[in-house]
Amino acid sequence: MSNPFRTVFPFVLLAFAMTHAASAVADDASAGFTRCMGAAEGVTVDMINCIDAETSLQDARLNSEYRRTLAAITTRQQARLRTAQRLWVQYRDANCAFLADPDGGxxxxxxxxxxxxQMTTERASELARLRDQTRVP
Known part of the structure; x- marks a missing residue:
């Protein structure tokens, strides 16, 4: 008797890859990420390599947007943003670590x-929007 998990699992991974490749533009991911995920064809290690490379790009983007936003807001707002950003990093790390369930395969x-x-990409976009909406008096 065959194991249904072994039969279904590759399709679940492929669906995951296709979903994320299709939504990559919507979440401000790079075009390279979209191509990489498409080429990964559901192969776990390739998908993780694509995600890691994109995370590095988005982390650099996040740091740039954070610095640019700090420079565009008042001193009082800067202190509040620093606090919010520190807490956001803690939340992102804890939230994503939670998903790495050792029993989840x-x-x-x-x-x-x-x-x-995803969270890094979204935060970078959020900071860019915030800066664009904020006017220093």
């Missing part, structure tokens, strides 16, 4: 590393 690892990528 390979998919849990993919979900955990992609959580960090």
């Amino acid at each position: 390979t998919l849990a690892t993919v979900m955990s590393v992609d959580c960090r990528r």
Whole structure:
């Protein structure tokens, strides 16, 4: 008798890859990430490599947007943003680590590393929007 998990699991990974590749533009991911995930074809290690590379790009983008936003707001707002950013980093790290359930198998690892990528990408975009909406008096 065959194990249904072994039959279904590759399709779950492929669906995950396709979903994230399709939504990459919507979450401000790079075009390279979209191509990489498409080329990974659901292979876990390749997907994780794509996600890690994109996370590095988005982390650099996050740091840039954070510095630019700090420079564009008042001193009082700067202190509040620093506090918020420190707490946000703690939340992101704890939230994504939670998804790395040791009993969740390979998919849990993919979900955990992609959580960090997505949250970092979203925060960078959020800071850019905040800066664009904020006017220093």
